Amino acid sequence: MKRLLLWAASAYLVLTATAASAQTASVATDQILIGAFGPISGPAAFLGLAGRDGAALAFKEINALGGVNGRKIQMQFEDDAHSPVRALAAVKKLVEQDKVFMLMSVGGSNATAGTIGYVKERGTPMYVSIASAPEVTYPFARNLFRGATTEAARYGEVYAEFLASHYKAKRIVLMTSRDEYSRNEGDATVTKLKAWFSIEPESRLEFNNGDKDFTSQLIAAQRANPDVIAVFGSPPEAAIALKQARDLGLKQPIFVGSAIVDQGVIAASKGAAEGVKGFALIPMLPGSKHPDMQKWEAAWRREYPNARAGRPSIFDALAYADAYVVVEGLRRAGPQPTPESFIRGLEGLQNYRVGPVASPRSFTAKHHIGNLTLSPVEVRDGNWEPVQWSSTHPTEILKRYK
Amino acid sequence: MGATFYLQLAIAGLAVGAVYALVAVAIVIPYKASGVLNFGQGELATMGAYAAFVLASFQLPYGVAFALVLLGGAVFGMVIERLLIRPIANAPAFTLVIATFAIGLAIKSAVSVRWGDTVFSVEGPFGDDPLLFAGLRANPTSLWIVFCTVAVTALLTLFFRYARTGMAMRAVALNPEAATLMGIRVHATYRWAWAISAAIGALAGLLVAPVVGVNPEVGQLILRGLVAAVLGGFTSIAGAVVGGFAVGLIETFASVAVGSTFKNLVPFIVLLLLLAFRPYGLFGTREVHRV
Numbered sequence: 001m002k003r004l005l006l007w008a009a010s011a012y013l014v015l016t017a018t019a020a021s022a023q024t025a026s027v028a029t030d031q032i033l034i035g036a037f038g039p040i041s042g043p044a045a046f047l048g049l050a051g052r053d054g055a056a057l058a059f060k061e062i063n064a065l066g067g068v069n070g071r072k073i074q075m076q077f078e079d080d081a082h083s084p085v086r087a088l089a090a091v092k093k094l095v096e097q098d099k100v101f102m103l104m105s106v107g108g109s110n111a112t113a114g115t116i117g118y119v120k121e122r123g124t125p126m127y128v129s130i131a132s133a134p135e136v137t138y139p140f141a142r143n144l145f146r147g148a149t150t151e152a153a154r155y156g157e158v159y160a161e162f163l164a165s166h167y168k169a170k171r172i173v174l175m176t177s178r179d180e181y182s183r184n185e186g187d188a189t190v191t192k193l194k195a196w197f198s199i200e201p202e203s204r205l206e207f208n209n210g211d212k213d214f215t216s217q218l219i220a221a222q223r224a225n226p227d228v229i230a231v232f233g234s235p236p237e238a239a240i241a242l243k244q245a246r247d248l249g250l251k252q253p254i255f256v257g258s259a260i261v262d263q264g265v266i267a268a269s270k271g272a273a274e275g276v277k278g279f280a281l282i283p284m285l286p287g288s289k290h291p292d293m294q295k296w297e298a299a300w301r302r303e304y305p306n307a308r309a310g311r312p313s314i315f316d317a318l319a320y321a322d323a324y325v326v327v328e329g330l331r332r333a334g335p336q337p338t339p340e341s342f343i344r345g346l347e348g349l350q351n352y353r354v355g356p357v358a359s360p361r362s363f364t365a366k367h368h369i370g371n372l373t374l375s376p377v378e379v380r381d382g383n384w385e386p387v388q389w390s391s392t393h394p395t396e397i398l399k400r401y402k
Numbered sequence: 403m404g405a406t407f408y409l410q411l412a413i414a415g416l417a418v419g420a421v422y423a424l425v426a427v428a429i430v431i432p433y434k435a436s437g438v439l440n441f442g443q444g445e446l447a448t449m450g451a452y453a454a455f456v457l458a459s460f461q462l463p464y465g466v467a468f469a470l471v472l473l474g475g476a477v478f479g480m481v482i483e484r485l486l487i488r489p490i491a492n493a494p495a496f497t498l499v500i501a502t503f504a505i506g507l508a509i510k511s512a513v514s515v516r517w518g519d520t521v522f523s524v525e526g527p528f529g530d531d532p533l534l535f536a537g538l539r540a541n542p543t544s545l546w547i548v549f550c551t552v553a554v555t556a557l558l559t560l561f562f563r564y565a566r567t568g569m570a571m572r573a574v575a576l577n578p579e580a581a582t583l584m585g586i587r588v589h590a591t592y593r594w595a596w597a598i599s600a601a602i603g604a605l606a607g608l609l610v611a612p613v614v615g616v617n618p619e620v621g622q623l624i625l626r627g628l629v630a631a632v633l634g635g636f637t638s639i640a641g642a643v644v645g646g647f648a649v650g651l652i653e654t655f656a657s658v659a660v661g662s663t664f665k666n667l668v669p670f671i672v673l674l675l676l677l678a679f680r681p682y683g684l685f686g687t688r689e690v691h692r693v
Contacts, residue, residue: 043619045519178663206662210622212614215414216657216665219407236521240614247532247541248410268521268615270530309521 020190027101027337032071032330033061035094037078037087037115038107038130043210044082044179046264050315051106051130057303057316058323058354068330069337076100080107082179083211092368093123102127102342104326106319107363109133109180109217119144127329127346129322130315137369140401145346145368147325148281148318152181153397153401155258156188157196158279158374159230160395163189164197166277166376167253169227174204175217175241177233184256185232196393202226207241209234214241218248227347232257239268241367246272253277258374263287264310266382277387279374282321282359285384286312292356296320321358325370328352359393367401406537411654417544417613419650420551423608425627426634426642427558428599434575434637435595438487438498440508443603443625450475450607452513455522455616464527471608472601479600483593491592506621514618526612547609554602555643562639567594575637626653629669633676634684644684648672 006093027033036055038048059073067073078090078096087107094100103119105112112131125143129138132149163169172193172245175327176186186204193199202224202318205217218241221229229245231238238260245254256265256278263286266273284293300312301318325346332335332345346368351360361370372395429443434630440446457467482505490501526543533540549673561568573581574591582588607620614620630649649669656668676683 041514041519043519045514046521049518134486208662208666210619211662212416212610213418213654216411216654217662219410220658223407228423236615236617236619239521239523242614243530244541247539249532249539264520268523270523270525271528308518308520311518 015165027071030071031074032068032337033074033076033098033100034104034326035076035078035091035098035100036104036106037080037090037111038105039082039111040077040079042081042083043236044108044110044234046262046310046313047082047130047315048079050109051319052312053304054300054316054319055104055106055129055323057300058320058327060303062324062327068327069335073327073330075104080111082108082111084111086187087111087114088118091118095122100124102326102339104129104322105319106130106315106322109184112136113180115143116141117228123339125342127322127326129319132184134184136365138400140367142343142368145370147322147370148359149258150281150371150374151193151369151397152184152188154188154369154372154395155279155374156190156192157184157393157395157397158391159185159189159255159257160192160196160199161391162279162376162389163193163228163230163255164199166315166387166389167228167255170199171224171226172199172201173221173224173229173235174227175203175214175221175229175231176204176206177209177237178206178208179234181259182232182234184258185259186230189230189232203286207233207237209237211237212240214231214244215233215248217241218245218250220248221252222248226252228253228255230257230307231260233260234266235260235262235268239265239273242269242272242276246309260286261377261384262310262314264313265386266379266384267310271382273379274382275379277376277378278384280314280370280384281374282314282317282357283375284357284386285314285377286317287383288385289383290356295382296355296357317357321354322361324354324358325349325352325361369397372397411658412651413538413540413544415651415654416548416640416647417541417650418654419624419630419647420544420548421606421610421646422626422630422649423551423643423646424554424602424609425623426630426646427554427639428602428606429624429627429631430594430634430636430639430642431599431602432592433631435571436487436491436574436592438497438502439495440599441499441503441624442509443502443599443627444473444621445506445509446478446600446603447607447610447623448513448618448621449478449509450604451524451611451616451620452517452607453604454524454608454611464525468527468608471604475601475604476597478604479596479598480593482600483596487596488589488592506624509620510621516538517618519618521615521617523615524611529659541613543609543612547613550605550609551643551646554605555639558598558639567591571595617640626650629673633669633673633683635683637687638683638685641683641685 035040038051063072080087105128109131113133127145129147261278329346334342353360360374377384528542570586630645634645657665
C-alpha cells in the first residue's frame with residue numbers, strides 16, 4: 001500500500017510539474033507569448049483584421065515603453081475565417097503547439113463560441129474582446145473574460161429600452177443575420193421588449209452573411225407597417241440593405257445593432273445611412289472630430305500608413321483598448337505571472353481604461369463582464385454622432401451571478 | 403398580398419438573376435469550347451468590380467470604364483488561356499479544375515492583400531434615385547444590369563451564328579479534330595473563348611459593384627452561376643441566361659415562401675428535382691456517340 005501511495009504521489013508530482021512547465025513555457029525571461037485569433041479571411045475579415053491591427057498597435061506601444069514587468073509582449077495570430085471549426089483548430093494550435101500564456105479572441109461570436117468548451121477544459125485564460133456569445137461569461141468560468149463587447153443580454157436591455165422610449169415604438173420589425181452575434185442581439189432584444197414593455201415584434205426576418213439582396217425582407221418589413229425597423233448583422237450586409245431600403249422607399253426609421261455601428265457602413269451605403277441610429281461600445285467612434293480620437297487615429301495611421309477606406313474601424317479601437325486591459329492584468333500578476341495570478345490581476349480592475357477613446361472595464365471574482373456601457377449614436381452628415389439619451393432601467397444581468 | 407408586391411419581388415429577382423446569368427454564360431463559353439470548367443470565374447467578376455473601383459478613382463466616365471473593363475477582362479482571359487491553361491490542356495479534367503480554382507484564389511488573395519476586406523462603393527451610371535412606375539420602384543442600376551445581360555445574350559447569339567470566329571468556336575466544340583482538318587485554328591478559338599468568358603465575368607463584377615459594393619467576396623456569385631449553368635443545360639448560352647434569371651427569381655420568391663433561412667437552399671432543391679427528370683438541364687441535349 002505504501003509503495004502504491006509513493007507511486008501515486010510521484011506520478012502526481014511529475015504530472016503537476018509538467019503541467020506547470022507547460023503553462024509557464026510561454027513566459028520567457030524577456031517575453032510573454034499571447035495567442036490571438038479572429039477572421040482575417042472570409043466575409044467577417046473586417047473584424048479580425050481590425051482586431052489584429054488594433055491589438056498589435058497597443059502591444060507595440062507597450063513594448064516601446066519597456067513592456068510589462070520587464071518582458072515584451074509577443075502576439076501570435078491565427079486566422080479563424082469566422083468558422084467555429086477553424087477557430088477551435090487555431091486555439092488548439094496556439095495552446096498545444098505554440099504554448100501561449102493566454103488567448104485573446106478578436107473574432108466573432110460564431111467562431112469564438114466554438115472554442116469555449118476546449119478553453120474551459122484546458123483552463124488557459126482567454127480574454128474575448130469583440131464576441132458577445134453568452135457562453136463566454138455564463139455559466140461563469142474563471143478563465144474566461146469579456147472585454148469591449150458587453151453581454152448579449154445587456155444589448156437586449158438597452159436596445160429594448162431605446163426602441164420603446166426613444167422611438168416610442170409599439171410596432172417593431174427585426175431583421176437579423178443568422179450569425180451567432182446577431183441572433184443573440186435579436187433574441188435578447190425580443191426578450192426584454194416582451195418582459196419590460198409588453199411589446200411583441202410584428203415579425204422577425206432573417207438573412208445570411210454574404211447575402212446581396214434584401215428586397216423580400218424589406219418589402220415584408222414595409223408591409224408590417226412598423227414604427228421602427230431594427231437590423232442586427234454586419235456592415236457589408238447592412239450597407240446593401242440600407243441602400244435597398246432607400247430604393248424601395250421605406251420611410252420607417254432604422255435602428256442597427258452595435259456591430260453595424262461602424263464608419264465602413266456609412267462609406268459603403270453612399271448616404272443611405274443618414275438618420276440611422278444605434279449603440280456604440282466606446283464613447284466616440286473613429287472618424288469623430290474629438291481631439292482624443294483624432295490623436296488616436298493619427299497614431300494608428302502612423303503604424304498603418306497605407307490604411308484603406310473605413311479603417312481604423314471601431315474594432316481596431318476595441319481591440320486596442322482590450323490589449324491594454326490584458327497588459328494591465330499581466331502587470332498586476334507580478335514579475336512571475338501565472339494563469340492564476342493573471343486572472344486575479346484582471347479581477348482587480350475597476351473602471352480601468354487606457355484613455356478617453358475606450359470605455360471602462362471592471363471585473364470581479366463573481367463576474368467577468370468587463371463593459372456594461374453602451375452609448376447611443378446617429379449618422380449625421382456622414383459621421384456617427386452622439387444622441388442625447390441614457391438608460392434608466394436598472395440592469396438585471398448581474399443578478400444571476402449573485 | 404397584391405400584384406404590386408409580387409411584381410416588386412420579380413424586379414428584385416430579375417436584377418439578381420441577371421448577374422447570375424452573366425456568370426453562368428461566362429462559365430459555359432470556355433466549357434463549351436474547350437471542356438474546361440472555370441472555377442475561378444467568380445473571381446474574374448471580383449476583378450471586374452475592383453477594376454471599376456480603380457477606374458472610378460481616376461474620375462473616368464462610366465462609358466470609358468465600361469469599355470476598359472471589358473477589354474481588360476478579355477486580355478486577362480487570353481493571358482490565362484495562353485500561360486496557365488494551354489500548358490496543362492492535356493492533363494486530367496480534375497487537374498484543370500484545380501488550376502482554375504487556384505487562379506481564382508490567387509485573384510482573391512491579390513485583391514485582399516492590396517485592398518483588404520473593406521467594402522468600397524462605386525457610383526452606378528444613372529445615380530441612386532429609384533425609378534417609380536405604376537407603384538413599383540426599381541434601382542436604375544438594377545435595370546441596367548438586366549438590360550446588359552439581355553444585350554450580351556443577343557450579341558453572343560449573333561456572334562455564334564454569323565461571325566467566323568463564333569462559327570469556328572461552335573465547330574471546335576462539336577469536334578476539335580474535324581475542325582482542325584477543316585483548317586480551323588483550335589488554339590485560337592480556345593483563346594477567344596477565354597477572352598469572351600473573362601470579359602463577361604469582369605462585366606458582371608463591374609455591373610454588380612454599385613449595388614453590392616466592392617469587396618473580395620463578390621466572387622461568391624460563382625455558386626449561383628454554376629447552379630444557373632447546370633439548370634440551363636451547361637452547354638447552352640440561352641439555357642445559362644434562363645437558368646440565371648430562374649435562380650434569381652426562385653431565390654427571391656423562396657425568401658417569402660419559406661423564409662430567408664432556407665431561401666439559399668431552394669434553388670439547389672429545384673436543381674436536383676429538375677435533374678431527376680431532365681438530366682441534361684432545361685436546354686441541354688443528350689450526347690450521342692457513334693460506335
